[in-house]
Amino acid sequence: MSEHVLVINAGSSSLKYSLIDAGSGKAAGSGLVERIGEAEGRHLHRGPDGETSTDGKIDTHEDALRAALDAFETHGPSLDAVEVAAVGHRVVHGGSRFADPVLIDDELIDAVTALVPLAPLHNPANLEGMRVARRLFPELPQVAVFDTAFHQTLEPAAYTYAVPLAWRDDHDIRRYGFHGTSHAFVSAESARFLGRDPAGLNVIVLHLGNGCSAAAIRGGVSVDTSMGMTPLEGLVMGSRSGDLDPAIHAHLVRELGWTVEEVDHALNFDSGLKGLAGGNDFRELSTRVEAGDPVAQLAFDVYCHRIKKYVGAYYAVLGTVDAIVFTAGVGQNGADVRAASLGGLERLGIRIDAQRNDAAADGSRLVSADDSPVAVLVIPTNEEWQIAREALAVVGGS
Amino acid sequence: MSEHVLVINAGSSSLKYSLIDAGSGKAAGSGLVERIGEAEGRHLHRGPDGETSTDGKIDTHEDALRAALDAFETHGPSLDAVEVAAVGHRVVHGGSRFADPVLIDDELIDAVTALVPLAPLHNPANLEGMRVARRLFPELPQVAVFDTAFHQTLEPAAYTYAVPLAWRDDHDIRRYGFHGTSHAFVSAESARFLGRDPAGLNVIVLHLGNGCSAAAIRGGVSVDTSMGMTPLEGLVMGSRSGDLDPAIHAHLVRELGWTVEEVDHALNFDSGLKGLAGGNDFRELSTRVEAGDPVAQLAFDVYCHRIKKYVGAYYAVLGTVDAIVFTAGVGQNGADVRAASLGGLERLGIRIDAQRNDAAADGSRLVSADDSPVAVLVIPTNEEWQIAREALAVVGGS
Numbered sequence: 001m002s003e004h005v006l007v008i009n010a011g012s013s014s015l016k017y018s019l020i021d022a023g024s025g026k027a028a029g030s031g032l033v034e035r036i037g038e039a040e041g042r043h044l045h046r047g048p049d050g051e052t053s054t055d056g057k058i059d060t061h062e063d064a065l066r067a068a069l070d071a072f073e074t075h076g077p078s079l080d081a082v083e084v085a086a087v088g089h090r091v092v093h094g095g096s097r098f099a100d101p102v103l104i105d106d107e108l109i110d111a112v113t114a115l116v117p118l119a120p121l122h123n124p125a126n127l128e129g130m131r132v133a134r135r136l137f138p139e140l141p142q143v144a145v146f147d148t149a150f151h152q153t154l155e156p157a158a159y160t161y162a163v164p165l166a167w168r169d170d171h172d173i174r175r176y177g178f179h180g181t182s183h184a185f186v187s188a189e190s191a192r193f194l195g196r197d198p199a200g201l202n203v204i205v206l207h208l209g210n211g212c213s214a215a216a217i218r219g220g221v222s223v224d225t226s227m228g229m230t231p232l233e234g235l236v237m238g239s240r241s242g243d244l245d246p247a248i249h250a251h252l253v254r255e256l257g258w259t260v261e262e263v264d265h266a267l268n269f270d271s272g273l274k275g276l277a278g279g280n281d282f283r284e285l286s287t288r289v290e291a292g293d294p295v296a297q298l299a300f301d302v303y304c305h306r307i308k309k310y311v312g313a314y315y316a317v318l319g320t321v322d323a324i325v326f327t328a329g330v331g332q333n334g335a336d337v338r339a340a341s342l343g344g345l346e347r348l349g350i351r352i353d354a355q356r357n358d359a360a361a362d363g364s365r366l367v368s369a370d371d372s373p374v375a376v377l378v379i380p381t382n383e384e385w386q387i388a389r390e391a392l393a394v395v396g397g398s
Numbered sequence: 399m400s401e402h403v404l405v406i407n408a409g410s411s412s413l414k415y416s417l418i419d420a421g422s423g424k425a426a427g428s429g430l431v432e433r434i435g436e437a438e439g440r441h442l443h444r445g446p447d448g449e450t451s452t453d454g455k456i457d458t459h460e461d462a463l464r465a466a467l468d469a470f471e472t473h474g475p476s477l478d479a480v481e482v483a484a485v486g487h488r489v490v491h492g493g494s495r496f497a498d499p500v501l502i503d504d505e506l507i508d509a510v511t512a513l514v515p516l517a518p519l520h521n522p523a524n525l526e527g528m529r530v531a532r533r534l535f536p537e538l539p540q541v542a543v544f545d546t547a548f549h550q551t552l553e554p555a556a557y558t559y560a561v562p563l564a565w566r567d568d569h570d571i572r573r574y575g576f577h578g579t580s581h582a583f584v585s586a587e588s589a590r591f592l593g594r595d596p597a598g599l600n601v602i603v604l605h606l607g608n609g610c611s612a613a614a615i616r617g618g619v620s621v622d623t624s625m626g627m628t629p630l631e632g633l634v635m636g637s638r639s640g641d642l643d644p645a646i647h648a649h650l651v652r653e654l655g656w657t658v659e660e661v662d663h664a665l666n667f668d669s670g671l672k673g674l675a676g677g678n679d680f681r682e683l684s685t686r687v688e689a690g691d692p693v694a695q696l697a698f699d700v701y702c703h704r705i706k707k708y709v710g711a712y713y714a715v716l717g718t719v720d721a722i723v724f725t726a727g728v729g730q731n732g733a734d735v736r737a738a739s740l741g742g743l744e745r746l747g748i749r750i751d752a753q754r755n756d757a758a759a760d761g762s763r764l765v766s767a768d769d770s771p772v773a774v775l776v777i778p779t780n781e782e783w784q785i786a787r788e789a790l791a792v793v794g795g796s
């Protein structure tokens with residue numbers, strides 16, 4: 001019998017859930033509760049009979065999870081029937097402490113609470129999700145799966161910033177990296193797809209969603225990644241700046257009279273594609289680029305230039321590269337991004353096949369030419385499946 | 399008859415000067431006035447008879463330049479005898495306005511003054527140097543040579559940060575790049591050294607001094623560079639952090655109660671090699687590394703890891719690379735840095751020759767293997783010579 005894990009991803013005003021068949025990775029049911037605490041909330045549930053949507057006020061994360069349970073009860077699939085083996089929680093920041101998924105107990109809750117200063121936007125919501133789920137499923141083992149864990153293999157040379165060493169040793173200021181669940185899943189899948197032993201494969205993964213990050217993975221082990229102490233560093237994202245001259249903060253404070261919190265907010269929420277072109281949806285951006293909109297074109301060019309620089313940087317870090325893998329919304333669908341960011345890299349052994357790259361397709365696929373020494377792949381990420389498998393491994397499942 | 403240019407580099411409390419023979423690049427005389435305005439200043443002058451050093455209070459930049467003129471008079475060479483054709487001033491920030499050296503007049507002074515907000519640490523001192531030299535040499539043409547000018551060829555995709563576009567369009571927040579005089583000189587010299595047409599040569603220059611920057615130069619034209627709006631971004635430097643997660647400012651303000659000015663100061667003056675290992679002198683660092691000091695080793699590794707990433711990034715930006723060129727104090731002398739930062743890049747066609755690299759030598763030289771598709775060069779930079787030539791070109795000299 002296949003085992004199911006309820007995967008929970010709690011945001012500050014949202015709660016995503018999926019009932020994952022850990023064998024196949026399929027979601028038997030899933031849903032999203034949005035605008036928790038606001039005047040009008042919304043609950044979307046997908047079950048065996050399709051999608052149902054309910055509007056109405058949802059006060060707390062506890063109410064949101066109760067609504068999910070009700071939906072499973074009413075619209076299926078029945079949680080009792082599938083026998084849930086564990087609850088798996090996505091937790092954004094595990095600091096230097098967590099290199100693996102961990103069974104949730106009071107001590108773990110305390111440890112994640114201690115990490116809130118490193119992820120003030122994310123960890124509090126994840127904690128709320130864990131607390132609520134423990135109340136509603138007191139009998140089920142629950143597991144925290146950290147976004148940072150996969151990157152705990154970075155060497156000090158890759159994770160240490162060139163700042164006073166005490167900032168790292170006393171204040172935990174270092175590179176952690178995020179999207180680890182996705183990078184782990186996608187790099188393992190790429191080895192499977194290529195029929196290669198993951199231990200012998202060097203891969204650069206480009207996770208391009210609303211958040212974007214690159215990772216250099218040597219033999220299944222993360223050796224460098226573009227997000228840093230927080231998910232703000234690195235690639236250009238939907239609304240985040242990524243890399244920036246660190247003198248710009250003081251300049252804005254000095255010249256424009258901003259507070260550092262205002263700068264921080266602008267870099268997280270009003271920058272990236274949204275800052276450059278007015279919107280963070282890549283589909284719209286691509287449409288505007290095709291229509292010849294120069295502002296959209298600039299945003300597209302900045303986005304792809306940054307990706308190209310990271311591909312080169314991680315090529316140098318790895319020394320040899322077997323595959324470059326695109327994943328997440330933009331990575332899986334943006335043929336234009338893949339073509340532009342890998343264009344002109346023949347000298348590095350990277351040759352996209354235009355027809356393969358442009359072909360509308362869904363699953364894992366090769367988009368490089370047959371004679372390209374470096375394989376370029378599109379691999380759909382499945383963070384829920386990865387969380388389900390890791391949670392199950394912790395609770396002693398298959 | 400060869401022409402001479404008096405090159406002036408004015409810092410906030412120092413003034414460097416060199417009387418450059420624009421034909422040979424040799425300094426007929428040169429000097430450094432330090433600790434201007436402090437209780438005890440110092441003036442070092444090098445002339446035909448060697449070095450003289452004078453201690454004593456030096457109140458202003460005008461006094462400093464007068465002391466220089468006295469030293470030329472007393473110790474030689476005589477400025478009247480060599481017939482100075484122009485005064486060339488190093489100016490750090492030329493913003494988007496200056497892509498070339500410019501004859502100094504009142505309008506130019508106003509334009510550089512308007513750029514002070516972009517370079518509050520540097521432009522005011524450069525301005526003071528220009529004002530003083532115009533008073534003392536009213537009859538000589540004077541030329542401003544900008545550190546940023548060489549990088550004005552960057553495309554918008556390379557110079558635009560992923561922040562609200564208005565920050566760039568209304569507030570000049572973009573990448574400018576610095577060390578342009580050095581990058582221009584060294585890339586031209588590398589073509590000469592290789593006997594190649596500069597227009598057909600792609601070069602990555604690594605200027606590694608107290609300040610450090612990398613540049614990607616295609617056919618003599620700068621297409622990307624690591625320093626940004628200010629000289630803080632990019633490589634690890636003597637006391638500057640280079641690249642950093644831009645969320646760290648708000649974190650330090652929030653968690654440690656710092657002001658953004660304190661953060662900015664720490665990133666400029668207490669970071670880099672000094673922050674990691676306690677000192678910004680690379681010779682001392684190398685000695686400690688050889689002695690097995692793990693803290694020095696970490697600083698060295700972080701420094702070289704960052705260089706390696708930029709080499710890869712600019713390799714990807716350029717597509718093909720003919721030469722990688724090391725210059726400035728660390729670049730010219732640090733065989734250990736060259737070996738570590740280019741190690742493992744055989745797949746990119748980069749093969750250092752250990753014996754050549756380790757050989758004690760002074761001039762321009764090849765340190766890669768004969769069968770290395772990419773030439774690795776050491777080229778001593780000579781910013782004064784470049785400034786002298788550019789100044790002379792502006793005033794219509796040879």
Ligand SMILES: Nc1ncnc2c1ncn2[C@@H]1O[C@H](COP(=O)(O)OP(=O)(O)O)[C@@H](O)[C@H]1O
Nearest residue numbers: 208209210211280281282283328329330333334
């Ligand atoms: N067909 C498509 N073409 C281009 N971009 C797409 C397409 N579908 C989705 N995207 C983009 O993917 C991004 C969201 O990716 P996703 O992986 O869902 O994000 P996340 O999980 O980080 O929230 C959005 O910018 C969206 O516009």
Ligand SMILES: Nc1ncnc2c1ncn2[C@@H]1O[C@H](COP(=O)(O)OP(=O)(O)O)[C@@H](O)[C@H]1O
Nearest residue numbers: 606607608609678679680681726727728731732
């Ligand atoms: N022989 C050497 N070996 C290693 N590093 C050296 C050597 N000589 C000078 N340096 C280093 O070069 C750096 C200064 O370079 P320089 O080009 O003079 O700086 P800048 O012009 O930026 O002030 C210092 O870190 C110094 O320790």
